[in-house]
Amino acid sequence: MEQSAMRIGTIDIDRPIILAPMEDVTDRAFRQLCKQHGADIVYTEFISAEALRRGVEKSIRKITVADHERPVAVQIFGNTVESMVEAAAIAETYEPDYLDINFGCPVKKVAGRGAGAALLKEPEKLSEIASAVVNAVSLPVTAKTRIGWDHDSINITDTVRRLEDAGIRAVAVHGRTRSDMYKGRADWGRIAEAKQACSIPVIANGDVWLPEDAVAMFERTGADGIMIGRGSIGNPFIFEQAKSLVKEGVRLSAPSYRQRIQAAVDHLRLSLEYKGEKYGVLEMRRHYSTYLKGLPGVSKVRNLLVREPDPAVIVELLREFEAACEALDREGLLKEGGENLNDHSPRLILNY
Ligand SMILES: Cc1cc2nc3c(=O)[nH]c(=O)nc-3n(C[C@H](O)[C@H](O)[C@H](O)COP(=O)(O)O)c2cc1C
Known part of the structure; x- marks a missing residue:
């Protein structure tokens, strides 16, 4: 057309x-x-x-x-x-x-x-x-x-x-x-x-x-x-x-777990920059599960991320999670989230 x-x-x-x-x-x-x-x-x-x-x-x-x-x-x-x-x-x-x-x-x-x-x-x-x-x-x-x-x-x-x-x-x-x-x-x-x-x-x-x-x-x-x-x-x-x-007409590869975790870190940093520490941390909480969707152990790390008030610790938790993914990856055991990272976000939609 x-x-x-x-x-x-x-x-x-x-x-x-x-x-x-x-x-x-x-x-x-x-x-x-x-x-x-x-x-x-x-x-x-x-x-x-x-x-x-x-x-x-x-x-x-x-x-x-x-x-x-x-x-x-x-x-x-x-x-x-x-x-x-x-x-x-x-x-x-x-x-x-x-x-x-x-x-x-x-x-x-x-x-x-x-x-x-x-x-x-x-x-x-x-x-x-x-x-x-x-x-x-x-x-x-x-x-x-x-x-x-x-x-x-x-x-x-x-x-x-x-x-x-x-x-x-x-x-x-x-x-x-x-x-x-x-x-x-x-x-x-x-x-x-x-x-x-x-x-x-x-x-x-x-x-x-x-x-x-x-x-x-x-x-x-x-x-x-x-x-x-x-x-x-x-x-x-x-x-x-x-x-x-x-x-x-070029199909880029799906983002790796490293890129997805980095995007969450980038998002957090921007959130802190524009909203300050308190609201920056609070308002990021709704986003972690979508960045990490489908990765192994996501619910455990999400529970920690959404309770943590200190942004430096949040970044550390994300880096530790990345290291855990890397370890699985080295052994060929990592299953990523698949192509469709985000087919729905019920929690967010409920609010709208
Ligand atoms: C959490 C959430 C908030 C939304 N807020 C607005 C809004 O402020 N203004 C608006 O025009 N549409 C809003 N929408 C509708 C979206 O802009 C869009 O029209 C809808 O999600 C369909 O597109 P999608 O299938 O790509 O999500 C919102 C949708 C969601 C899920």
Whole structure:
């Protein structure tokens, strides 16, 4: 299928492989790690328009981006035109490369309050919010959405046309309905329909776990870019792997246990740098099991890692674990996690 570079404002990238916005995951540390491993564009976690308006410190932290992350998008969600316009203007002062509106979040605390995916049931309001935000800022504005509220009301072609009419510059489509949450397989056929229905760039999202999935997703959807969420958790290597296969046709080997342990150490160091020792250590705890998934003795070392407050000891524990893997490896006894390092992360998904 013919592909051309994807353009959003001054960003112009051939078939970008993008880190999806994920609450409690895509903070500065993880964004930087994914960038180092080849992510072409990264997104912040979603940020509540209301909280931003009220100057809530946590939201201000979430919205702060660094130059070395560029291109980086800030994502906001909200349920009124006024709050979204005000939040967009605030977000613009933090100078992301573009601003993204969340029209897809299925969780109660968002969709239950008329924001995120709930706007798929109110197409007029969705249009109104999108065009008001577009008019409120000089940054390019994009949107991220799902294919519909439920299977009786799939309206993705109408949604993308509305977004295009509102001046939205690109749309990321997660191939599930709100009622699917994360069940079943993402429907890439619906993403292909969305691509056919509008002339703005479409970013396909949902169920890229392996580099081959990235190739297949471009082929089957005709999308301009693809976005990877869960497949990158504990596995930032997916970006360089997918890029190499999509763009050069070269299949990179799966990361070794050494590389995976090193990624966990790198992630911890970035986490400490940006959050300080207390929160850096605490917030890393949810990540160890995904970095070490499938390696021998992982549950034992994980139990130690998630209780340890001292980052130096954590690094030591990881190095000891690496040495234990090395010993098994020398004897030909090491079974690594397999190709699909991260087919699901139930603990993280439960929170979302
Ligand atoms: C833990 C978690 C947090 C998420 N947070 C957000 C968010 O803040 N904003 C958003 O638009 N989507 C969010 N999502 C949805 C993802 O961006 C993505 O659309 C979804 O996971 C499907 O892509 P995947 O199959 O590559 O994971 C989140 C998903 C997960 C698992």
